[in-house]
Amino acid sequence: MTRLFKPATAAATLIALALSACTTNPQTGQTEISKTALYGLGGAAACGLVGALTHGGKGARNSALACGAIGAGIGGYMDYQEKQLREKLKNSQIAVERIGDQLKLSLPDNITFPTNGYQLNARAQKPLGDIAGVLVQFPDTSITVAGHTDSSGAAAYNQTLSEKRAQSVTEYLQGQGVNSVRVRTMGYGAAQPVASNASDSGKARNRRVEIMITPQQMG
Missing domain, CATH: 3.30.1330.60 (OmpA-like domain)
Structure with missing residues (x-):
């Protein structure tokens, strides 16, 4: 029996993975971006999703830029x-x-x-x-x-x-x-x-x- 790929399930998984890569500093309240956790997750797409969830449209744009750099490795x-x-x-x-x-x-x-x-x-x-x-x-x-x-x-x-x-x-x-x-x-x-x-x-x-x-x- 072929199991169907469910977009909703995939989206939920991506959300969970992306959110796990970003933590909040308890002293400053700022979001920290871990390059290790995000590496290989599709960088910009994953973090754009995080930004949209946490800060709306502007957050999506800024987070996508930051994590697109992460996806490029240490240099990025x-x-x-x-x-x-x-x-x-x-x-x-x-x-x-x-x-x-x-x-x-x-x-x-x-x-x-x-x-x-x-x-x-x-x-x-x-x-x-x-x-x-x-x-x-x-x-x-x-x-x-x-x-x-x-x-x-x-x-x-x-x-x-x-x-x-x-x-x-x-x-x-x-x-x-x-x-x-x-x-x-x-x-x-x-x-x-x-x-x-x-x-x-x-x-x-x-x-x-x-x-x-x-x-x-x-x-």
């Missing part, structure tokens, strides 16, 4: 994060750089910290909040927050300052819902300059915090 997953970060940070001084499948965000100290200080400036909170929102939406990445200084002053002082600045950024991201398990914090002092310390402009470029976003391996 990072492509969509890059797009989101560039859009969110376009009016800030934070640079977004793509390095293979990694993303590097460079935060200059003139918008993040007072001179020789490690407490975040108020003006840094909005862009850091935007960064955190994207990181929460895409949980399948590891994050390294690294502090850097120029070469002025004693090496030990610079090392401590770089560590404290990186820790301040890390704590803010975690306060916005980023899982602490994903984040590693480092301080490099003046050991990794990106410009010459012979000029004031070079020193300014070297005083920064970098956030490196690295995709986790597909499960």
Whole structure:
């Protein structure tokens, strides 16, 4: 006896699978998209369905874009994060750089910290909040927050300052819902300059915090 394929049953199955790929962060209430759970589910179609169920037509469109990238693999997953970060940070001084499948965000100290200080400036909170929102939406990445200084002053002082600045950024991201398990914090002092310390402009470029976003391996 031939068993008939029932569209309603198939749709219900797809709904169940798609919904299982999206979870809600209890701290932020935002929907998180797991690339591992969605990989091979038909990406855009599955997530478009999730978006329609949870947020209506606009949600269907946005979710389809995000999960279509997931269906393309790690590169697509990072492509969509890059797009989101560039859009969110376009009016800030934070640079977004793509390095293979990694993303590097460079935060200059003139918008993040007072001179020789490690407490975040108020003006840094909005862009850091935007960064955190994207990181929460895409949980399948590891994050390294690294502090850097120029070469002025004693090496030990610079090392401590770089560590404290990186820790301040890390704590803010975690306060916005980023899982602490994903984040590693480092301080490099003046050991990794990106410009010459012979000029004031070079020193300014070297005083920064970098956030490196690295995709986790597909499960």
